[in-house]
Amino acid sequence: MTKRVVTTGVPRPRTLIHPGRFNPVRIQSHHSSKGRHVRLALLPGVSLFDGLVKPLAEIGITSASTTILGGYFEGLQYCVAPPDQQRQAVIAYSKPITAGHTYMIFGNATLGKGMNGLPLVHCHAAIRTESGEVKGGHILTDTCIVGRDPIPVLVTSLDEFELRQAYDPETNIPLLQPYKETTNG
Amino acid sequence: MAEMIAVEQGSMGRVAYARIAPNEDLVQGVEKVCLAEGFRNAFVRGALGSLVDSCLGTIDGKYLQIKGPAVEIVSLAGEVRSDEDGSLRAALTGVVADPEGNVYGGPFVPGLNPICMTFEVTLEEWLPAR
Numbered sequence: 223m224t225k226r227v228v229t230t231g232v233p234r235p236r237t238l239i240h241p242g243r244f245n246p247v248r249i250q251s252h253h254s255s256k257g258r259h260v261r262l263a264l265l266p267g268v269s270l271f272d273g274l275v276k277p278l279a280e281i282g283i284t285s286a287s288t289t290i291l292g293g294y295f296e297g298l299q300y301c302v303a304p305p306d307q308q309r310q311a312v313i314a315y316s317k318p319i320t321a322g323h324t325y326m327i328f329g330n331a332t333l334g335k336g337m338n339g340l341p342l343v344h345c346h347a348a349i350r351t352e353s354g355e356v357k358g359g360h361i362l363t364d365t366c367i368v369g370r371d372p373i374p375v376l377v378t379s380l381d382e383f384e385l386r387q388a389y390d391p392e393t394n395i396p397l398l399q400p401y402k403e404t405t406n407g
Numbered sequence: 408m409a410e411m412i413a414v415e416q417g418s419m420g421r422v423a424y425a426r427i428a429p430n431e432d433l434v435q436g437v438e439k440v441c442l443a444e445g446f447r448n449a450f451v452r453g454a455l456g457s458l459v460d461s462c463l464g465t466i467d468g469k470y471l472q473i474k475g476p477a478v479e480i481v482s483l484a485g486e487v488r489s490d491e492d493g494s495l496r497a498a499l500t501g502v503v504a505d506p507e508g509n510v511y512g513g514p515f516v517p518g519l520n521p522i523c524m525t526f527e528v529t530l531e532e533w534l535p536a537r
Contacts, residue, residue: 235518236460251444254421287527311524348504359504398525
């Protein structure tokens with residue numbers, strides 16, 4: 223089925239019904255008084271998850287927004303987001319798709335804290351897979367292994383507040399959300 | 408016609424992170440984050456999330472619609488500027504992936520990109536030198 227349509231008329235945006243009660247607060251935001259940036263290199267042989275989390279933790283950064291500036295991975299897995307057949311939520315991630323030896327064209331990853339208190343990385347990226355196809359989706363960061371060359375990352379630290387995963391009743395899934403307290407050093 | 412400025416010097420200010428909820432529009436949602444945080448000009452520093460469907464503009468004024476749900480935002484760049492009429496205007500461009508992972512790119516059309524599950528965005532305030 224084609225997912226792509228070109229029209230001359232203005233398409234009507236769709237409003238989807240989520241399983242939970244509508245939350246009247248539509249934007250949750252916090253700010254830091256000053257931007258703090260780090261240039262990070264993901265080192266060969268480490269996972270994308272470890273390559274982000276460990277060096278940043280060592281300098282006291284546990285909440286951050288990062289831009290992955292392109293590079294090769296020895297292996298990479300990603301998911302797409304079709305409608306949830308179980309109808310627990312509007313969409314559910316697919317089973318992992320193995321992309322093989324992959325070039326990540328561009329990625330964004332958010333670092334925060336999971337519901338279990340451990341570091342969490344939420345990453346979406348555009349990739350060129352081993353077969354040469356250009357694809358995009360949700361990256362499984364713990365299974366992505368950096369190739370032989372370091373991959374540069376621009377990190378924007380989120381200070382004076384922190385990102386934590388919390389259950390969102392409206393969508394019925396856990397989501398990263400900003401909270402005033404912080405552990406960034 | 409307003410004078411076109413090729414070079415604008417300035418400095419970076421505060422950094423804001425926001426989570427925008429389902430069915431809100433992507434472009435106007437980013438403008439509202441600036442309202443919430445008191446930013447008048449800003450650059451997108453990072454963003455990811457999903458859309459119900461995506462609508463991207465074409466050079467001949469048509470609409471490229473990518474059907475979801477969900478359409479994943481896999482790359483996004485852009486800025487928010489304060490207009491001479493006192494309004495805020497976000498211009499966002501990016502790459503999206505359909506539910507089969509196929510990718511498409513272009514400028515996001517304001518009002519036509521409803522968020523599906525969540526949208527996370529980090530904005531860095533831009534302070535033009537006066």
